[in-house]
Amino acid sequence: MSLDSIASIIRQHREERPDAVAIVEGGSEHTWRSIDEASSRLANAMAAAGVGRGDRVARIEKNGVDYFVTVFAASKIGATLVDVNWRLAPPEKQHIANDAGAKLLFVGNDFVGELGLIEPGLDTVTATIMVGEGGDGRPSLEEFMADHPATDPGVEAAPDDIALQLYTSGTTGLPKGVMLSNTNLFALIDEVPEKWQIHAESVSHVVMPTFHIAGSGWGIVSMAIGAKVVLDRDVDPSAILREIEEYKITTAIYVPAVLAFLQIVPNANDHDLSSMELIVYGASPITEDVLRGAMKQFSGTDFVQVYGLTETTGAVVELPPEDHDPENRPELLRAAGKPYPWIEMKIVGDDGNEVADGEIGEVWLKGTQIMVGYWNKPDETAKALNDEGWFRSGDAGYVKDGYLFLHDRVKDMIVSGGENVYPAEVENAIMGCPGVADAAVIGVPDEKWGEAVKAIVVKAPDTDVTPEAIIAWARERIAGFKVPKSVDFVDELPRNPSGKILKKDLRAPYWADRDRQIG
The missing domain is CATH 2.30.38.10 (Luciferase; Domain 3)
Known part of the structure; x- marks a missing residue:
């Protein structure tokens, strides 16, 4: 069987290695057989709920085996999973579900408290399924699948079918759904595993969130090759080091901020990291100090x-x-x-x-x-x-x-800890704050995150709004990683003759001693 769709990954390895461990999560092992059967049951449940070829289903949950079960299930009926950035504010999550036209919404129990703000405004979602315990009329994932057979629906994907739809923020402030086809995805899968030293005997670490291409892409590439995946729910530097030693992890992708954290956790040098063969890093710029430190910490590992x-x-x-x-x-x-x-x-x-x-x-x-x-x-x-x-x-x-x-x-995007932040979104949020007459948002150097979000604000006449008030206002309206870490006040913002804010002029003092204008 040739790999040409996300569904073909689970189908092939279910036949070739049914009882081999595919995913380890929280100490629990999941075989290719168990993931295949669960994804078929879910696929049949989705179909019974009216989901078919070309439809979207949405998920709001942290990393978990359910992500892979759901993405395989969607592919088995020709549908597409939209994994929503769980760090976003409820209105942003609602917008993505509506924009995608999602028919079903899968939500982790950590986010049940947000549903009162999300569900009333949903346009196309016909049912909310809880990843964990159900309640309040919402079935759990197990309850949703319970009466459906573990028989593969057998839908075959076409090269142009959308394999993944990941949302990235836009300069207008509204996230955009990036459509990645099977052709797009398998162009990567067919070529890079050898370069990244991923093979069927590899133990691959998936710690980056699956709503990012760094998390979902890395995980899907690893599973396509048949590697065992060690899956982390959250990024926990101490746990990462423990797991490398415990599971003899051989390959991983970490963003620069994670590589920095790994060097400063307590007892960072007390772990046996010799199993690690190769570390891929990216998603945001890295400083030479962090890279040199990581190469020293993982001595003998390729980067x-x-x-x-x-x-x-x-x-x-x-x-x-x-x-x-x-x-x-x-x-x-x-x-x-x-x-x-x-x-x-x-x-x-x-x-x-x-x-x-x-x-x-x-x-x-x-x-x-x-x-x-x-x-x-x-x-x-x-x-x-x-x-x-x-x-x-x-x-x-x-x-x-x-x-x-x-x-x-070229665009004004800020990359903070691997997260894309577009100033327009933040500016739109804080302009409604009482006492703010004008505002611009820029990225400034930050040793931990690469860049930090800073707001430059002009106060309204006869007001004395504080940085704390502006930050608190923003926190109620946008995701935490987008909220300004600091606020400076100026009498007026520099603008060109057409009225556009001169962001380069605002950024210049903060980047004056840097050799490039990114973190």
Whole structure:
């Protein structure tokens, strides 16, 4: 059987290794057989509830085996799982469920308290299923599946069917659904496991949230190869180190903030980490100090940096282990790497033409991993993808000796701890705060998170609003990772003649001693 859809992954390994352990979560082991049977029961339950080919179902829950059961179940009937960022505020979660046209909503018990704010405004959801205990008229996942057979519905996917729909924030403040087809996903799966040293005997660590391509993509790639997955519900640095030693984990993807935390947890050096063969890192910039510290902590482990976006199905540029040479080629530790052979890349100037090596421009990418487009947003899709298939990344950089070096962002996006934060969302939230006359949001350097969200505020006349009041106001309206960590006050914001805020001018003092304008 060839792998060509998410459903084909579980189907193949159910036949080849039914009693092998596929996932370890919280000390519990789940075999390929048990996951296959659970996903078939769920697929049949979904079908009975009216979910079919091309439909979306939504999930609000932290990492768990239920994610893989649900994503396999959806694929078995030709549907698509929309895994919602559980860190978002209830109105944002509601918007995503409605935008996707989700027919079912799966919700973890940790988030039951939010349902009173989410459910009344849902347009298309016909039932809410609790991942855990049911109640208040909502069935548990087990109750929802109980009367349905563990027989595979047998729907076969087409290459253009949407395998994953992940939501990424937009500059307008509304999240956009990135449609990734089977062709997109399996372009990655067919090529990168060998580069990342993932094979059937690997023990792969999935700790990044599955609503991110770093979590879902890494987990699905690992399972496609037949590796055992050790799945963490949350990012817990102490638990990560314990699990590496206990389960002899061989490969993982960690964002730079996690690599930094691993170095400072109590007794960080008291664990046997010798099983780790390769660590992939990416999703946000890394400092040389953190990288050098990680390479020392995981002595003997290969490191790979990857650059990509949700819209590119994750990694499209890689800095391989041989280029991690701090003694002989330290300058390469600042490089993102080189594009994969199946990916085209060019650096484009403001005039739309490709610039010379060493000149800064926008990174454009092309290849089989580039998204189908944004769900129900043709105008946004047209802005991001041109007629020739080139994707405008919004990131600025330059190429030297074939290596991509990232310099800045063409868009105003802030990356804080691997989370994308768009200033427009935060500005829209805080502008309603009493006492705020004008506001701009920027990213400033932060040793822990890479960048921290800062609000620059102009007070309304005869008011004395405080930073604490602004932060509290924002916290009630947007996700915690988007809330400003600090607030500065100014008499007026710098603007160009057309009225656009000059974000570069605002950022300049905070980045004056940095060699690049990202964290």
